[in-house]
Amino acid sequence: MNAPHANPSAATVPGPGSPRPRTHPTLAPHTPAEPRAGASEAAPRASEAPADVVVVGGGIVGLAVAWRAARAGLAVTVVDPAPGTGASRAAAGMLAPVSEVTYTEEPLLRLGMASLSRWPAFAAELSQDAGTDVDYRTEGTLDVAFGADDLEALGELAGFMEKLALPVERLTGRECRRAEPMLAPSVRGGLLASGDAWVDPRRVTAALLAALTRRGATLVEGRVRGLDVRGDAVRGVRLADGGAVAADRVVLAAGAWSGSLDGLPPEVLPPVRPVKGQIMRLRGVPGFLGRCVRGVVHGSSAYMVPRGDGEIVLGATQEEMGFDTRVTAGALWELLRDARELVPGITELEVADVSAGLRPGTPDNLPVVGRTALEGLLLATGHHRGGVLLTPLTADFVAGELTGAPDVRDGDPPVEAICSPLRFAGRPRHPGDGTRAGERP
């Protein structure tokens, strides 16, 4: 990911990251109820049929949890004012635990590897359920270096990866260009992570919505204002329009907004903060690149992801800017400048789309998934830079918690221990650990 962009004052571009036309008219519609006063004290009036489980948030994580739960036979309601328009719409879709490995994040690597191994079946089952393809690709990632320092750093990283028995291959500059002829002639060497994959997250969320329709799930196009908590247990959700949905189990999967709901005891609210990412899509031709390409340019990590239809995704900034989703000229300039160093030919391509999304970051960069101290409330959030990668593992884990039939496979890390929401209980909240006011989607 690129170095943080600190300048908040660049121009606003009304990018295509704004809400798209709806693609799921057949999901059960929600009829807004009359507004009510004093909703937080009284038991809310139900405006929707009760469900076995309500999922708050229809990003890739919430939709996948809902789909896996619906497949397991539960009556599921998803509530979101604009499903599929959050971070999941901006995401590049790299499923790259190997090429994204860092020296200090081994638990995250283990989660990523376990989730990557679930992606082939997840993509196949989803495509079958939805009747659409999700552009799941498995040609790997090529990480390249230009200068002697970058080459040395890449060599050290390769040694670390080899110690962890990760599948990587060291390539010379010539071998890199043979693998990817569009690469700059100045590339001096690289690492091929052949096990890495990628997917088109926009296709995945559209497919999940279609699959949920087919499975009879309900979508309420509204905003959850808070949870209905009675005693020590959750009893459903309260909607911003005054309505409610009753359910004894609620999964909070509202991405970067997960820390903003009313009615939750502070020790249960996840310490999630928004981490802005700006990204650009170019219209290329199929085969322009054969795999994901990344490298360190001007001290920042830049990447390019090719889609099956020829689109090339250039990413991405990483900025601590609160809930700001403006697309700025400075960020786009840096993305293009760095990508051109990697692959000079991209300057010939047409710009198709620019967008910004808010990654749900956590204090330890690990997701917050599983049961909370509040009976009936589960969290599925905090996936930060890896929410697309971690979707199958998260969805299977949460569905297992909901049905009482855990789906644990050989080599899985202890998801419950690594991701438990309870690890933050009693921890003082800091500025930036989520937020409460004025930041509704």
Ligand SMILES: Cc1cc2nc3c(=O)[nH]c(=O)nc-3n(C[C@H](O)[C@H](O)[C@H](O)COP(=O)(O)OP(=O)(O)OC[C@H]3O[C@@H](n4cnc5c(N)ncnc54)[C@H](O)[C@@H]3O)c2cc1C
């Ligand atoms: C530029 C960029 C590039 C990325 N690239 C990658 C990548 O290559 N690989 C990868 O694995 N990850 C990537 N990520 C990270 C990934 O996008 C996120 O981790 C993931 O999308 C999080 O999904 P989510 O469902 O939790 O959140 P979101 O997609 O943000 O969805 C949250 C949903 O909750 C809804 N919501 C919010 N508040 C409420 C409320 N009160 N009531 C009801 N609904 C509500 C919102 O409308 C939204 O639809 C990238 C992110 C960005 C920004």
